[in-house]
Amino acid sequence: MPVTDVRTDADTLTMTVVADFAAPIERVWSAYSDPRQLERFWGPPGWPATFTSFDHTVGGRATYTMNGPRGETSSGSWEFLSIDAPKSFEVLDSFADENGQPLDGFPAQRMSFAFESTADGTRMVTTSHFDSVEALEQVVEMGQVEGITLAMSQLDAVLQDLRDYAQGKGTQVTLLDDTHVRITRLVEGPRELVWRAHNEPELMKQWLLGPDGWEMTECTVATEVGQTYRTRWAPVGDTEGEPFGFEGEALLIDAPRRSVQTERMIGMPVETLNDLNLYEEDGATLITLYVEYPDKETRDMILATGMADGMEASYERLERELLAV
Known part of the structure; x- marks a missing residue:
């Protein structure tokens, strides 16, 4: 699988995911900046995502819903805080209701995505920042580490010609x-x-x-x-x-x-x-x-x-x- 390391740090209130892909940086960037490609891997197996809006500009927002195998749904939203193609982008990721509005009682996280060319392709480092230890522990207990790992396992199929x-x-x-x-x-x-x-x-x-x-x-x-x-x-x-x-x-x-x-x-x-x-x-x-x-x-x-x-x-x-x- 592409994910090579996952670390949580209660002192810095972060969760860091490192993944390596056998594809050039521009190709990996395009997968994260195109909602139709994102839909093929943003969401773990069995929970594919549908992006209903995608304004890929600083200050713009994207909304998505993941659809579970038994009819369950889980929605979220991104607010784009910064974009530096093809090197990095940062979003405020929130749990959302059916209208894309943040849900009370669920932690938001600031997620930074950094892309770096390597001899074999591209390394991506995703760092999630939380407001408190409790918020970090909550998403870990909800299975976010496993979910991200499984979701990225689908990315190889997206990056290559079928x-x-x-x-x-x-x-x-x-x-x-x-x-x-x-x-x-x-x-x-x-x-x-x-x-x-x-x-x-x-x-x-x-x-x-x-x-x-x-x-x-x-x-x-x-x-x-x-x-x-x-x-x-x-x-x-x-x-x-x-x-x-x-x-x-x-x-x-x-x-x-x-x-x-x-x-x-x-x-x-x-x-x-x-x-x-x-x-x-x-x-x-x-x-x-x-x-x-x-x-x-x-x-x-x-x-x-x-x-x-x-x-x-x-x-x-x-x-x-x-x-x-």
């Missing part, structure tokens, strides 16, 4: 922490079609099959939040294995960009949270699936089943059977 970042790498599994996993796969095809392939039964039955020798015998799709879905598979011919299936509930549907569902194997009590995100660039779509497990043991057990290999077989079939047509 194909340079993911083409030819197949299905990639990244362990974010003990209970969260990020799975990515680049497919050559438009986002609209990839969304349909994940949500229309007649298309799902053509590709979502895992290794060869299996067929989808049942496919009930949730088309609205609160509805349940169910999918079942069975071996064909001489293929060994027992029929199995999954079911769950739709928690969020934002076509064609994002869907969040609970998932459990039929007949089993263990439930995961699956957060599917689709991003298109130059005719290719990056599929990103965030999975939340109940504990580390469950995470390791499920990954050890060869899940990633089965997903890769399905994605190869998706490109071959649907996207290449």
